[in-house]
Amino acid sequence: MIGLQILASGILLGGIYALISVGLNLIFGVIKVVNMAHGDFLMLGMYAAYFLFTGLAISPYVSAIIIFPVFMVIGYVVFRLVVKPLLGKAETETNTILATSGLQFVLQNLVLMLFTADYRAIQLEGGATSFNIGGVMLSANRTWAFLICLILAVALYYILMHTRLGAQVRAVSQDRDASVLMGINVDRIYALTFCVGVAMVGLAGAIILPVFSAYPTVGTFFSTSSFVVVVLGGLGSFTGALLGGLIIGIVETAAGVFASTELAQVFSLLVFLIVLFVRPQGLLGKGARV
Amino acid sequence: MKKLFNTKTQDGKMFIALGAITVILLVCCVAPIGIYNKHIIIQTMFYAYMATAWNLMCGYTGRLSLGHSAYIAVAAYTSLILFRSFDLTPWIGMLLGGVVAMALMLVIAFPCFRFGLKGPYFTLSSIAVMEITRYLLTSMRELTGGSLGMSLPYQKDNLLMFQFDDKEPYLIIILIFWLAAIFLLWKMERTRYYLEAIREDDDAAAALGISVNKNLIKAALLSAFLVALGGTFYVQYYRYVDPATICGSTMALNLALITIIGGSGTILGPTIGAVLVIPVTEILRSNLGDKLSGLHLFIYGILLIVMIIYMPKGIISIPGIIKRKRMAKLANPAGGEHNG
Numbered sequence: 001m002i003g004l005q006i007l008a009s010g011i012l013l014g015g016i017y018a019l020i021s022v023g024l025n026l027i028f029g030v031i032k033v034v035n036m037a038h039g040d041f042l043m044l045g046m047y048a049a050y051f052l053f054t055g056l057a058i059s060p061y062v063s064a065i066i067i068f069p070v071f072m073v074i075g076y077v078v079f080r081l082v083v084k085p086l087l088g089k090a091e092t093e094t095n096t097i098l099a100t101s102g103l104q105f106v107l108q109n110l111v112l113m114l115f116t117a118d119y120r121a122i123q124l125e126g127g128a129t130s131f132n133i134g135g136v137m138l139s140a141n142r143t144w145a146f147l148i149c150l151i152l153a154v155a156l157y158y159i160l161m162h163t164r165l166g167a168q169v170r171a172v173s174q175d176r177d178a179s180v181l182m183g184i185n186v187d188r189i190y191a192l193t194f195c196v197g198v199a200m201v202g203l204a205g206a207i208i209l210p211v212f213s214a215y216p217t218v219g220t221f222f223s224t225s226s227f228v229v230v231v232l233g234g235l236g237s238f239t240g241a242l243l244g245g246l247i248i249g250i251v252e253t254a255a256g257v258f259a260s261t262e263l264a265q266v267f268s269l270l271v272f273l274i275v276l277f278v279r280p281q282g283l284l285g286k287g288a289r290v
Numbered sequence: 291m292k293k294l295f296n297t298k299t300q301d302g303k304m305f306i307a308l309g310a311i312t313v314i315l316l317v318c319c320v321a322p323i324g325i326y327n328k329h330i331i332i333q334t335m336f337y338a339y340m341a342t343a344w345n346l347m348c349g350y351t352g353r354l355s356l357g358h359s360a361y362i363a364v365a366a367y368t369s370l371i372l373f374r375s376f377d378l379t380p381w382i383g384m385l386l387g388g389v390v391a392m393a394l395m396l397v398i399a400f401p402c403f404r405f406g407l408k409g410p411y412f413t414l415s416s417i418a419v420m421e422i423t424r425y426l427l428t429s430m431r432e433l434t435g436g437s438l439g440m441s442l443p444y445q446k447d448n449l450l451m452f453q454f455d456d457k458e459p460y461l462i463i464i465l466i467f468w469l470a471a472i473f474l475l476w477k478m479e480r481t482r483y484y485l486e487a488i489r490e491d492d493d494a495a496a497a498l499g500i501s502v503n504k505n506l507i508k509a510a511l512l513s514a515f516l517v518a519l520g521g522t523f524y525v526q527y528y529r530y531v532d533p534a535t536i537c538g539s540t541m542a543l544n545l546a547l548i549t550i551i552g553g554s555g556t557i558l559g560p561t562i563g564a565v566l567v568i569p570v571t572e573i574l575r576s577n578l579g580d581k582l583s584g585l586h587l588f589i590y591g592i593l594l595i596v597m598i599i600y601m602p603k604g605i606i607s608i609p610g611i612i613k614r615k616r617m618a619k620l621a622n623p624a625g626g627e628h629n630g
Contacts, residue, residue, distance in 0.1 A: 034410040085599045093409040094354045098550065099598045101356065101543055105591025109584035117583075216584075220539065224421055227414050262429040269418045269425075276415050277401045 006254050008136045014249020015146035016211070018242045019204045021226035022156065023197035025241040028230065030173040030193040033083060033092070036100040038226055039219030040107040041198050045071065045205020046214035047111060050120050053209070059124065061144065064206040068199045075198030078103065079191050087190070104219070112216040121213035141210040148207050152200070153242060160238065169193060228272040247271075304476055307558060308469065315465050319458050326576075328457040332464055332527065334568040336520065337548055339468040341560030343516030344545035346475060347509045349554030350482060352489035353402075354413045356542045357420030358517055361391035363427060363537035365518030366525045367434055370442060373451075380452040384522035391518035392511045394419070399510040403503045417539070424537040439532025442525055452526045460527050467523065468561070471516055475557050485509055486555065517545075540587065547594045553604025562605055567593070 024038045045067055052063040082103055086095045130137040160166035171179045172189045180186055205214075212218065225248070233244030248268050255264035318331055340362070348355050365387030372378040372386065398419045402412055428437050447455050454460060475482070484505045487495040492502050525531050535541070552563025571586040578585050601607065 028410075034414070082595055082599075091352070091602070094352065094413070095598050095602060097354060097356070097410060097413050098546060099595050101539075101546070102591040102594030102598070105540075105543070105587050105594070107591075109588035109591065112584035113582050113588065224417065227417070231411075231414065260429065262425045266422050266425045266429075269422045273398075273415055273418050273422075276407060276411055276418075277405050 002257070004136050006257055007250060008133075008138060009142075010250030010253035011246055012138065012142040012146045012249070013253055014246035015149040016142065016204075016208055016245075017225055017229045017249055018245025019145065019149035019152065019207065020201060020222055021229040021241050021245060022152070022238075023200035023204070024226045025230045025233075025238065026156075026200070027194055027197040029237070030169055031083070031087070031190050033087075033096045034100070034227075035197070036097055036223065037078075037103040037107060037219075038201060039221070039223030040104050041071065041074075041201045041219070042205040042208075042222050043111065043214065043216065043219035044074070044107065045202035046209050046212070046218065047115065047120070047205075048202070049206035049209045050122060050214050053122050060122070060206045060209045061148075064148075064203045067202045067206050071199040071202030072195040074202070075195035076191060078198065079194040083194060084187075084191075104223075108216045108219070115216075117216055119213045119215045122209060124210045139211075145207045145211060152203075156200075157238065165192075224269075228268055231272060232275050304557065308472060311561075312465065312469065315461065319461055325457055328461060330569050330572050332457060332461050333572055334564050335461070335464045335468055336523065336527070337544065337568050338561040338564035339464060339471055340517055340520045341545045341548040341552070341564055342468065342471045342475065342557075343513050343520065345549045345554055345556075345560045346471075346516065347513035348546070349549055349556070349559070350485035350489065351506055351509055353408070353506065353510075354546070355416040356413055356539065356546060357416035357418070358513075358545055359537045359539070359541040360420040360423040361395060361514040362517050362521035362524065362541065363423055363531075363533065364394055364521075365391045366521035366531050366536055367427060367440075369522040370440060370525045370531060371433065374440075374443060379450055380522055380526055381450075384452075384519055387522055388515040388518040391514045391521070394423070395510050395514035396507070399507055403506045403510075420537060420539070420542060424533045427533040427537055434533070437533060439530060439535075441531075442529040444529070452522075460523075464523060467519060472557060472561070474512075481505060481508065489555070543594075544590070547590055549604075550602070551593065551597050551604055553606030556604070556606050559604050559606045566605065 020039075020042055023041075024035060027033060027035050027038075048067050048070070049060040049063045052058040052066070053060060058066075082099050083096060086092055086099060089095070124141065129140045131140065131143060132138075158166075160169060168179070168184050168189055169192075171182065171184060172186055176186060179189075229244040229248050230241050231244075232247060233240030233242070248271075251271065252264040252268050255267045259267075315331065315335070318328065344355070344358055347353065348358075365384070368387035368390045369378075369380045369383030372383040373380055398415065401407075402415055407415060427434050430436075434440060442453075445451050445453050447453070449459075484495070484500045487498070487500055488502050488505060496502050521536070524536065548563035548567055549560045550563070551567055552561065553559030567590075571589065574589070575586045597604070
């Protein structure tokens with residue numbers, strides 16, 4: 001029974017991880033840039049949802065819909081100011097890591113100065129309840145987050161695989177230069193990808209607010225988790241990130257039950273290092289070693 | 291000797307720069323400038339030293355480590371725990387801490403270089419090592435005091451135990467550390483060129499007969515050992531250490547920021563960066579820290595972004611840029627803009 005419970009809780013947690021890391025994966029897969037401030041956009045999304053909830057009594061699940069377009073705009077501004085100037089120059093990889101690390105300082109400390117370091121959590125009506133399915137307890141908030149992750153994953157997958165825009169995005173991610181020759185506006189695809197990546201994680205911030213409390217450095221923890229999930233599944237591989245999320249969710253839940261939560265983190269980071277050494281393209285990634 | 295004082299040669303310039311800084315700091319030591327200003331000077335030299343050590347690996351080889359806090363932390367905790375439990379002098383604890391840091395670095399650097407991890411993959415693995423170290427330091431409560439941290443038991447002025455009541459001895463010690471690090475880097479001329487060649491193109495470097503992995507691991511171990519010594523200095527100076535501060539990403543990013551502002555992959559770049567950044571942010575922090583905590587880190591972030599975009603080679607590259615502009619003008623007085 002405990003095995004089933006761990007599996008169920010792990011899958012729900014994994015869904016949340018997958019939801020958070022989808023944006024990071026999209027940006028890396030297409031632009032080949034690691035966004036170190038990824039978790040901090042999550043933090044901004046959490047704060048946005050928090051103030052919409054406490055100020056205007058808008059449920060986070062509704063505010064997610066408002067946050068998405070707003071974060072697309074934020075993503076565009078960041079892309080133009082921070083990422084775009086570095087693309088196509090020398091040492092783009094390390095320079096974008098450093099610039100987005102700087103962005104991480106900027107965002108965290110901006111929030112710290114504006115809203116202090118207090119923990120902010122919300123209580124949804126009926127949020128603390130659980131569904132009992134054959135003796136396995138599923139937390140309501142986490143279940144909603146998981147379902148929303150599934151819906152978004154299916155939607156994103158559909159857009160990538162079955163629309164003209166999705167085909168362009170995939171083309172750019174496979175071969176930038178050939179895409180230019182085929183008449184694809186690569187700059188536009190880059191900007192769009194970055195916007196959608198940031199918007200996805202902002203939305204994730206709203207969705208997870210009923211489960212986790214918001215504070216200025218909450219993003220650091222989720223950034224690391226996202227890297228673990230994405231590298232495990234394969235940087236740039238879409239289904240890989242879902243698989244990576246589920247594996248890490250189950251591993252952390254099991255380690256949390258049998259050891260402690262701190263050791264659960266150590267364990268998932270060790271898995272991460274081993275995957276990096278042995279199979280840096282991830283479990284499902286196809287790309288060559290970088 | 292004649293060569294050293296000749297301002298035309300690289301060696302001579304370096305010798306004069308080091309001499310000038312040493313004299314200025316020694317004058318500061320005896321001058322009545324107040325404890326607070328001396329504290330700022332010590333901090334500046336501490337970060338100059340640490341960033342020099344970071345630069346030795348990351349600036350010269352292009353392998354960007356944002357997890358150097360791990361090596362600082364293990365050494366700081368090693369020497370502190372040995373001192374608390376066995377009364378071992380931190381002078382020896384420091385060396386043992388350096389050995390532990392090198393061992394940790396070897397565990398991570400060997401597979402990284404062996405499997406050819408580069409770019410974001412190397413950076414992510416360095417961050418993972420730092421996170422693992424921090425979680426372990428936090429969870430081993432009996433040994434490390436957990437997230438509350440651990441303080442250094444006070445002993446009166448004691449050179450043997452690396453504890454002083456005044457600031458001056460710390461200033462002289464960190465000055466010696468810094469001079470030693472710079473001197474080491476300066477004398478490693480051949481290795482420096484190897485590392486630069488590896489940074490630009492490791493396949494080409496290997497083809498020229500440079501042992502890529504051996505040189506990378508040499509730089510990594512040396513860098514870990516040097517920051518480890520700084521870790522012990524940190525404990526002895528601040529007399530307190532906790533995992534979030536010493537093993538967090540802020541510490542690691544600070545070293546990167548200072549190096550990049552000054553000029554990465556150069557001997558004196560990190561020192562220039564520290565001299566420019568640390569006093570300003572320290573004054574900001576102590577004056578505005580209670581009202582706007584985080585302001586200095588906010589400014590750090592903006593500085594880092596601006597430098598990376600507009601001057602990725604750092605302040606040290608400015609004379610070169612000016613010289614090139616002047617040359618361009620001389621070559622084409624009608625208009626420099628056509629030179630691209």
